[in-house]
Amino acid sequence: MPVPRLSAVSGRILIVDDDERECAALAAILADSHFETQIAGDGSEALERLATFDADVIVADLIMPRMDGFELLRQLNERGDLTPAIALTGFGSMDKALSAVRDLKAFWYLEKPVDPGAFKTLLERAVAYKKSLQKTEELKRDLVLRGALGDMVGSSPAMQRIFAVIRQVAPTSAPVLIRGESGTGKELVAREIHKYSRRGDGPFVAINAAALPETLIESELFGHEKGAFTGAMERSAGCFEQAHGGTLFLDEIGEMPQSTQPKLLRVLEDLKVRRLGGKHEIAVDARVLAATSQDLEAHLREELYYRLSVFQIVVPPLREHKEDIPLIADVMLLNINKKHGTRVTGLDDRVLDVLQRYDWPGNVRELRNVLERAAIMAGNGMVGLKDMPSPALGATPGPYARQASGIDTPVMPLPGQQLATLEEAYILLTLDHVDGNRKRAAEMLGISLRTLQNRIAGIRGEGKSVGS
Numbered sequence: 275m276p277v278p279r280l281s282a283v284s285g286r287i288l289i290v291d292d293d294e295r296e297c298a299a300l301a302a303i304l305a306d307s308h309f310e311t312q313i314a315g316d317g318s319e320a321l322e323r324l325a326t327f328d329a330d331v332i333v334a335d336l337i338m339p340r341m342d343g344f345e346l347l348r349q350l351n352e353r354g355d356l357t358p359a360i361a362l363t364g365f366g367s368m369d370k371a372l373s374a375v376r377d378l379k380a381f382w383y384l385e386k387p388v389d390p391g392a393f394k395t396l397l398e399r400a401v402a403y404k405k406s407l408q409k410t411e412e413l414k415r416d417l418v419l420r421g422a423l424g425d426m427v428g429s430s431p432a433m434q435r436i437f438a439v440i441r442q443v444a445p446t447s448a449p450v451l452i453r454g455e456s457g458t459g460k461e462l463v464a465r466e467i468h469k470y471s472r473r474g475d476g477p478f479v480a481i482n483a484a485a486l487p488e489t490l491i492e493s494e495l496f497g498h499e500k501g502a503f504t505g506a507m508e509r510s511a512g513c514f515e516q517a518h519g520g521t522l523f524l525d526e527i528g529e530m531p532q533s534t535q536p537k538l539l540r541v542l543e544d545l546k547v548r549r550l551g552g553k554h555e556i557a558v559d560a561r562v563l564a565a566t567s568q569d570l571e572a573h574l575r576e577e578l579y580y581r582l583s584v585f586q587i588v589v590p591p592l593r594e595h596k597e598d599i600p601l602i603a604d605v606m607l608l609n610i611n612k613k614h615g616t617r618v619t620g621l622d623d624r625v626l627d628v629l630q631r632y633d634w635p636g637n638v639r640e641l642r643n644v645l646e647r648a649a650i651m652a653g654n655g656m657v658g659l660k661d662m663p664s665p666a667l668g669a670t671p672g673p674y675a676r677q678a679s680g681i682d683t684p685v686m687p688l689p690g691q692q693l694a695t696l697e698e699a700y701i702l703l704t705l706d707h708v709d710g711n712r713k714r715a716a717e718m719l720g721i722s723l724r725t726l727q728n729r730i731a732g733i734r735g736e737g738k739s740v741g742s
Contacts, residue, residue: 284308285330285401290320290346291362292338296386300333303390309397317341321349324357331381331400332359336370347378356407358400362386402654406619426459426466427605428598432590436463443585444470449542451527451582452565454589457639460565461525463587468521473561476520481513484529492534493550496541502551514547517560527582528568532575539578592634592641599629599641606642607657610649617654625657659698701729 287309291297297313304311312327314320318341320334332350336343347359358381363371371383381400384393426437443450444467452460461480468478486494493503497512513522524530530538541547542562546555564582571579592599600621607618621629625648634640644663651661704715716726 285310285397285404286328287311287397288314288320288323288327288329288332290314290317290332290334290338290343292316292335296335296362300388300393303388303393304397307394317343317346317349320346324355329357330404331397332357333362333397334359335362336367336374337364344374344378347374347380351379356404358403360384360396360400362388403617406617406654425605426462427601428595429601430595430598432595433598436587436589439585439587440466440470443467443587445472447561448584449561449582450563450585450587451570452563452587452589453570454565454567455591455637456567457637458589458591459638460567460589461523463589464521464523464563464565467563468523468561471521471561473520477517478521478523479513479517479560480523480525482525484526488531488533491531492537495534495538496547496549497552498550499552502549506551509549512547512549514541514558514560515556518558520560522560522562524562524564524582526566526568527564528566528570528573530574535575535578539575539581542578542581592637596630600626602638602641603629603645606645607649610646614646614650616649616652618649618652618657619654620656622656622658624659625662628659628662659702662702697729701726705730 285308287304289297289300289311290313291300292315294315301311301313312323312329314323316338317334320332321341323329324332332346334343334346343361347361350357350359359374359378361371361374361380361383362385363374363383364386368385371385374380375383381403382396384396426433428434428436440463450464450467452463454460464480465478468474481494483491493506493510493512495512495514497510497515498506500506500509541558544555545559546557548555562582566573570583574582603621603626607620610616611618629641629644636643645657647663648657648661652658701715701719704718705712712726712730713723716723719726721729
């Protein structure tokens, strides 16, 4: 994945090679740069140096006496040292270099004799990667001190109230009804209740009543015997049996058919299930958590509603606790980096402004989708406006408003909004509208193609700034 060229990058470089002339040559390449260098003659000396020299990058020859580069990388991995290492290899030793990258997690490799330009560029990238790792570790430590409960984060009063209820109800066996709009994270709440309960080591089984046809939901819940119905080719345990000793999460419980509700109520009261086509009841021990985005009183039998809602947790829509967006985004970006191998370090202040002005009809789920797309577009470094999908740039209410129909409209200004920000957003919206056709966008904007290209270069930080 391409990484932008960095300027005036500074960092500490440890060069490890038993050839003194090679070490001197590499140090000379960096003499006029912002890098601070130290030299070690082999892996053992490198480990001694690292005790007092906090290197950002290790440049190590793979073939050395005493301790070679392979053993050095192995020991660093065992210690959990995440310092990126660049492996140096001689001509014809490509397999060894690739082995170091693949098996020992070296950052990359260079063949001797080293090309000065490639060496500096690779060092810049490795230093940037080390700094992103440090930021990640700092964030993890910070989350311990800020609003967090397991995988849930939020320092707002609304989220803190949810954390308090989870801590209170998790150790009990009481049923919990979790309410909230679609995409607010109701299943995540259920998983945290399970995690902090005495059943935390048991199974967590989730079933979505809205995703199952009425003819199959009873089989999914209670199981069936072979031949119980057409297509039942073998015995199958239902969700209650699968969740024995753990937690069963019934999502969108309001979609459960009226005919199934009395059977579910009986299982909750007797703690026994009978598979479809079965003759005997089976004892089950599963705590039931339910969730809904509907007005349950109109969809559930009264006795079942009261049985499921001994405790209630209401998860607020994201628009009601936007102050949590920076913290939620930090955690999401950590997970996105792991999932896609991106190296995004954070969000530009203008992006945060956009995120906090948008009303998020899809709630946290929509935020995750937007950030995932933006992180992939950015690849590394800070996510900027250029990486954001147009629906978020069309935030409402705010300076990037769209009509409900989804048709792009002129950017709606607010008092005090910077003209450059409005211009950037409008250019990006227009480009999105014409699928990136710059000539067509220039015609729509009433400017020359060259002027548009200058504006785009400014947005991307490639040259002139927007509005110049």
